[in-house]
Amino acid sequence: MDEIGSEMRAAVADPPPSRIDVDGLIRAEGRRRRQRAWVWSGTGVAAAVAAVVAGPALVAGGAAPGSALGPTGLPSTLPSPDVSLCAGVSPKPSGPQPPLQSYGTVRTRPVEAPAAGVVRLTGALREVLRIRLPADLRVESAQPGCTEPQFQYHPSYREYQAGGWLRQGRESGLFLLQIRPTARDEARPDCAHAGNPQDCTVVRHPDGTATVRSTQPAGPGRQQLTVLVLRPDGTSVFGITNNFRAGPDGSTITASAPLLTLDQLDELARSPGLTLYP
Numbered sequence: 001m002d003e004i005g006s007e008m009r010a011a012v013a014d015p016p017p018s019r020i021d022v023d024g025l026i027r028a029e030g031r032r033r034r035q036r037a038w039v040w041s042g043t044g045v046a047a048a049v050a051a052v053v054a055g056p057a058l059v060a061g062g063a064a065p066g067s068a069l070g071p072t073g074l075p076s077t078l079p080s081p082d083v084s085l086c087a088g089v090s091p092k093p094s095g096p097q098p099p100l101q102s103y104g105t106v107r108t109r110p111v112e113a114p115a116a117g118v119v120r121l122t123g124a125l126r127e128v129l130r131i132r133l134p135a136d137l138r139v140e141s142a143q144p145g146c147t148e149p150q151f152q153y154h155p156s157y158r159e160y161q162a163g164g165w166l167r168q169g170r171e172s173g174l175f176l177l178q179i180r181p182t183a184r185d186e187a188r189p190d191c192a193h194a195g196n197p198q199d200c201t202v203v204r205h206p207d208g209t210a211t212v213r214s215t216q217p218a219g220p221g222r223q224q225l226t227v228l229v230l231r232p233d234g235t236s237v238f239g240i241t242n243n244f245r246a247g248p249d250g251s252t253i254t255a256s257a258p259l260l261t262l263d264q265l266d267e268l269a270r271s272p273g274l275t276l277y278p
Contacts, residue, residue, distance in 0.1 A: 019262040030194045053247035083123040085147035089115045091154050104184040107234030110276040111146045117276070121151045121160055121179065123260040124273025132268060137168045137259060140177055151179075166241065171255035174245075178238040179274060182230055197224045209270055218244055221253050225262050233277045239269040 110117070126148050129139055141149045141164040151162040159180035166175045186193045189210035191200035200214045212228040224242040231237070243255040260268070 011179075017061075024251045037169070044158075070207065077237075080095070083119045083126070085122065085150060087143045087150050087152060089118045090155055100208055101157050102206065104189045105181040105234065106184055107181065107277070109158070109181050112276070117160060118151050118153055118197065118278065121274060122149070122162070124271065125149060125162055125177070126149065128268065128271040128273065130262075132271075137166060140165045140167050140172075149175075150162060153178075166259040168255070168259050171243075171259060173243045173255050173259050175238045175260070176238075177269060179234055179272070179276060180238075181236050181276060182236040186228075188237065189230055189232070193228055195224075203266065211266045211270070213266065216261070219251060223258050223259050225265055227262065227266045228267050229266070229272075231275060233275055235266075235277060237269040237274050239265045241265055 022028060076106070111119075129149070133139070139149055141147065143150060143164075149162045150166050151160045153160050161176070161178045161180055163174070163176035164205045166173045189202045189204070189212055191197045191202060191212060193213075194200035194212050195212035196214045196216045199216070200212060203212070203213060209232060212230070212232045214226045216224040216226065216230075218224050222241065222242070222244040224244075227237075227239045229235075229237040229239070241258045241260045243258045245254050246249040246252075
């Protein structure tokens, strides 16, 4: 079974007050709403998580106790430790492959080879998680055999993705990051690019980066947070977290609130090493 994909479909299948057509979220251009046909290598976990980006307003949740991030000051570049990959550079396709997504970008697409990009971005993500997450909060990879998250490159979408489950004691929640070149039609920070434009704010940071932050509904007590980071260098980083998991009979609350706040998710997504133009 497509675990994360099933959970995300269930989360948006019938959220009040509006109906969401998950299968209609695919867009060749603009990519705010897409459904993935790729799965992480060896897992059967689909990258359909982005389907959950569509949805009306979510009841805003407070910060989870003990989930404050660590030091906010980071060097302009992160160290490049030896990175051991625990999964393939690209995910194993499941079913017919989508066509190559083609859309105008604000900057010429990066020339870095995907294999090098996977190693570099994975090292940067693991390092920033070690620096910024408190000792009692960890990310459990969705990929069997991986003790830490690993990025993979999706050729059809020409983007990198890494994800898993945040865990703090008995509480948990989804954690996903996607990195891609900024599309021309989303270069201007705007709530039109948010998963839920009705519950959205745009935050501008001193370095010229802007973040589109959004909350979405997923049922009583179920909260979902998303950020779209638009870097001045032409990189977009999309992040998502929530406090529920889906099952055959509907979604189950896994934490009293998402284990990361919007501020914290924003900080992670803005980490210096998470760029396509190092």
